[in-house]
Amino acid sequence: xxxxxxxxxxxxxxxxxxxxxxxxxxxxxxxxxxxxxxxxxxxxxxxxxxxxxxxxxxxxxxxxxxxxxxxxxxxxxxxxxxxxxxxxxxxxxxxxxxxxxxxxxxxxxxxxxxxxxxxxxxxxxxxxxxxxxxxxxxxxxxxxxxxxxxxxxxxxxxxxxxxxxxxxxxxxxxxxxxxxxxxxxxxxxxxxxxxxxxxxxxxxxxxxxxxxxxxxxxxxxxxxxxxxxxxxxxxxxxxxxxxxxxxxxxxxxxxxxxxxxxxxxxxxxxxxxxxxxxxxxxxxxxxxxxxxxxxxxxxxxxxxxxxxxxxxxxxxxxxxxxxxxxxxxxxxxx
Amino acid sequence: xxxxxxxxxxxxxxxxxxxxxxxxxxxxxxxxxxxxxxxxxxxxxxxxxxxxxxxxxxxxxxxxxxxxxxxxxxxxxxxxxxxxxxxxxxxxxxxxxxxxxxxxxxxxxxxxxxxxxxxxxxxxxxxxxxxxxxxxxxxxxxxxxxxxxxxxxxxxxxxxxxxxxxxxxxxxxxxxxxxxxxxxxxxxxxxxxxxxxxxxxxxxxxxxxxxxxxxxxxxxxxxxxxxxxxxxxxxxxxxxxxxxxxxxxxxxxxxxxxxxxxxxxxxxxxxxxxxxxxxxxxxxxxxxxxxxxxxxxxxxxxxxxxxxxxxxxxxxxxxxxxxxxxxxxxxxxxxxxxxxxxxxxxxxxxxxxxxxxxxxxxxxxxxxxxxxxxxxxxxxxxxxxxxxxxxxxxxxxxxxxxxxxxxxxxxxxxxxxxxxxxxxxxxxxxxxxxxxxxxxxxxxxxxxxxxxxxxxxxxxxxxxxxxxxxxxxxxxxx
Numbered sequence: 001x002x003x004x005x006x007x008x009x010x011x012x013x014x015x016x017x018x019x020x021x022x023x024x025x026x027x028x029x030x031x032x033x034x035x036x037x038x039x040x041x042x043x044x045x046x047x048x049x050x051x052x053x054x055x056x057x058x059x060x061x062x063x064x065x066x067x068x069x070x071x072x073x074x075x076x077x078x079x080x081x082x083x084x085x086x087x088x089x090x091x092x093x094x095x096x097x098x099x100x101x102x103x104x105x106x107x108x109x110x111x112x113x114x115x116x117x118x119x120x121x122x123x124x125x126x127x128x129x130x131x132x133x134x135x136x137x138x139x140x141x142x143x144x145x146x147x148x149x150x151x152x153x154x155x156x157x158x159x160x161x162x163x164x165x166x167x168x169x170x171x172x173x174x175x176x177x178x179x180x181x182x183x184x185x186x187x188x189x190x191x192x193x194x195x196x197x198x199x200x201x202x203x204x205x206x207x208x209x210x211x212x213x214x215x216x217x218x219x220x221x222x223x224x225x226x227x228x229x230x231x232x233x234x235x236x237x238x239x240x241x242x243x244x245x246x247x248x249x250x251x252x253x254x255x256x257x258x259x260x261x262x263x264x265x266x267x268x269x270x271x272x273x274x275x276x277x278x279x280x281x282x283x284x285x286x287x288x289x290x291x292x293x294x295x296x297x298x299x300x301x302x303x304x305x306x307x308x309x310x311x312x313x314x315x316x317x318x319x320x321x322x323x324x325x326x327x328x329x330x331x332x333x334x
Numbered sequence: 335x336x337x338x339x340x341x342x343x344x345x346x347x348x349x350x351x352x353x354x355x356x357x358x359x360x361x362x363x364x365x366x367x368x369x370x371x372x373x374x375x376x377x378x379x380x381x382x383x384x385x386x387x388x389x390x391x392x393x394x395x396x397x398x399x400x401x402x403x404x405x406x407x408x409x410x411x412x413x414x415x416x417x418x419x420x421x422x423x424x425x426x427x428x429x430x431x432x433x434x435x436x437x438x439x440x441x442x443x444x445x446x447x448x449x450x451x452x453x454x455x456x457x458x459x460x461x462x463x464x465x466x467x468x469x470x471x472x473x474x475x476x477x478x479x480x481x482x483x484x485x486x487x488x489x490x491x492x493x494x495x496x497x498x499x500x501x502x503x504x505x506x507x508x509x510x511x512x513x514x515x516x517x518x519x520x521x522x523x524x525x526x527x528x529x530x531x532x533x534x535x536x537x538x539x540x541x542x543x544x545x546x547x548x549x550x551x552x553x554x555x556x557x558x559x560x561x562x563x564x565x566x567x568x569x570x571x572x573x574x575x576x577x578x579x580x581x582x583x584x585x586x587x588x589x590x591x592x593x594x595x596x597x598x599x600x601x602x603x604x605x606x607x608x609x610x611x612x613x614x615x616x617x618x619x620x621x622x623x624x625x626x627x628x629x630x631x632x633x634x635x636x637x638x639x640x641x642x643x644x645x646x647x648x649x650x651x652x653x654x655x656x657x658x659x660x661x662x663x664x665x666x667x668x669x670x671x672x673x674x675x676x677x678x679x680x681x682x683x684x685x686x687x688x689x690x691x692x693x694x695x696x697x698x699x700x701x702x703x704x705x706x707x708x709x710x711x712x713x714x715x716x717x718x719x720x721x722x723x724x725x726x727x728x729x730x731x732x733x734x735x736x737x738x739x740x741x742x743x744x745x746x747x748x749x750x751x752x753x754x755x756x757x758x759x760x761x762x763x764x765x766x767x768x769x770x771x772x773x774x775x776x777x778x779x780x781x782x783x784x785x786x787x788x789x790x791x792x793x794x795x796x797x798x799x800x801x802x803x804x805x806x807x808x809x810x811x812x
């Protein structure tokens with residue numbers, strides 16, 4: 001049998017893992033989506049070099065998300081993944097294209113434009129797919145006898161597309177703010193301009209998704225518009241607006257590091273909102289974290305490892321970021 | 335009914351295709367990461383720059399292979415759920431934690447130190463850089479440990495019971511799950527295979543340049559190191575493979591029967607069928623060339639011992655014989671050729687002709703892809719030999735599949751095939767391009783003054799040491 005306390009701890013670990021993935025791979029996917037706007041040559045090379053040493057580590061959080069879900073909530077893994085078959089396969093194929101582009105573009109100058117396009121298209125498809133996945137999960141999945149019972153196009157709705165588009169805008173903002181922080185010269189100026197444009201757009205998308213969500217499922221409506229949810233509903237938009245204002249102001253004032261931090265703040269607030277909507281379900285409306293939980297023995301066995309290893313991982317990941325701190329130049333370390 | 339059977343077949347094809355493609359990369363990077371650690375260690379110990387140049391040469395190749403391994407590996411971590419949902423739900427409580435441990439102990443370690451290993455040499459200093467290289471190498475080995483434990487548990491499941499919703503849950507401690515009966519054998523056999531695969535590639539590249547008359551210090555060094563590896567490790571591998579086979583006979587006798595082509599049981603003195611055409615319909619091996627008694631001698635270490643055949647189980651419980659029979663012979667045949675290459679290299683070394691014996695170089699060149707072929711053939715033998723089970727003896731492959739319609743699986747399979755061949759095909763070309771140039775052999779060649787030595791292609795001197803194109807090449811490309 002599963003243990004409620006350990007189950008909650010695991011839900012928290014996976015939520016943190018997903019949050020870590022979104023903020024870390026978010027900025028490098030965002031740079032991929034911005035790629036066509038960067039000039040061929042030094043601008044693109046500099047953008048690429050700013051993420052080359054860390055992207056692989058960033059993507060490992062995605063593997064932890066998948067592996068952790070399988071281990072701690074096998075039923076959720078077994079229901080969600082088939083339900084989102086098409087977007088997930090698209091995401092995986094997108095990630096292949098963008099992942100190999102890091103190396104391939106240097107190896108084949110004659111086809112660099114092709115691999116740069118692959119980097120852009122792969123990043124865009126992966127981001128769209130992730131947003132659609134989130135939307136499709138939020139709108140609910142049909143379950144029967146411990147298995148997905150819907151069709152193959154159930155994931156495709158205006159709401160899931162809205163979430164996909166929202167994530168594309170949000171990742172672009174993260175990417176632009178990363179470039180503001182890490183680069184110099186024309187790219188830096190350009191990135192700051194993009195970030196300024198993208199701030200109101202991101203705000204708009206957060207607002208649109210937030211307003212649409214309560215109408216997707218009755219559960220969300222009661223959660224957000226009745227006590228005690230109302231206690232969060234009221235300050236939440238203020239916090240989002242505040243973070244967006246600070247982001248805008250620090251972009252205007254010429255800060256390099258702060259905008260990225262505020263952009264991360266916007267994402268974290270959005271994810272907290274998401275958590276409030278879903279709790280305590282892992283498949284909204286169908287399966288709670290307690291129903292999906294793996295037996296206690298499995299969760300405890302992993303928990304021992306996670307408690308020891310996650311701080312170690314965070315330690316050497318931070319060290320790797322520290323080694324490559326500061327601005328990059330276009331020749332970089334490749 | 336036919337529709338669901340087609341969907342099952344397509345899902346199996348998709349898993350077989352994506353895992354086989356993926357397996358190519360780690361079977362190279364496990365060995366190459368260790369080789370890089372050895373090269374860097376030798377450089378720090380001896381101060382001989384030839385090791386540093388070899389390190390930089392193979393590091394470029396490593397980064398390409400590793401990148402392809404990462405992206406093809408992410409696919410695997412999601413495909414259990416997309417296509418094998420019932421298996422994921424029921425076996426998740428057992429295999430999930432092992433795979434989570436793989437992520438926590440191996441993937442993060444590799445990814446965390448990879449950036450420093452590839453780009454951080456002048457940022458962190460020699461000692462710390464060497465530490466990063468060693469960490470990446472250790473990460474690849476830990477990764478092999480966990481994923482082979484998962485695979486072995488599916489082959490020889492132990493230490494579990496079934497709960498009220500049909501899930502497999504640990505019973506009696508995780509030690510019995512992780513160290514299930516076939517795991518130690520499979521781990522040793524697979525990791526040695528990865529080392530051999532790398533040695534054959536390194537040896538093949540060395541041989542190519544020797545054949546082209548580029549007997550530079552780096553070329554000789556890599557060829558010599560690779561031939562030592564082949565000479566020492568290939569015989570060990572044959573022994574390890576034999577032990578693994580005996581373990582399989584104990585726990586999965588029908589897999590052995592399929593490998594050997596033994597449709598019928600032998601009360602005494604089973605033959606060893608060397609070649610023949612297995613026919614599952616007629617239940618016999620046509621045109622067989624067999625040595626009487628040798629099968630019993632190898633598998634039972636007693637020429638008079640009896641041996642069970644496929645006829646001891648119902649037809650629906652037998653693995654497909656043809657695939658297993660052939661893939662096993664390909665693997666074993668290549669294994670003996672590898673040992674032969676190692677022996678010849680010892681002979682050449684003893685006669686002082688290691689760098690001059692052209693037939694040895696041609697043989698080594700021809701054998702350079704043999705490790706990959708043997709690894710895939712061995713993988714097919716063990717995976718197809720497990721059929722019709724996904725968890726041996728407990729859960730059939732046909733019960734494990736997600737309820738996804740055939741057209742959806744067909745479309746994704748087609749997309750995987752097209753994109754894998756295009757992307758990884760291009761990657762392979764880039765690797766071959768890097769291999770076609772010899773490692774730099776003097777410092778001046780690493781800098782901006784191209785020195786053209788005899789036999790070196792002009793392009794070799796033009797590329798900067800770090801693989802970045804020079805600014806004028808950049809212009810030309812845009």
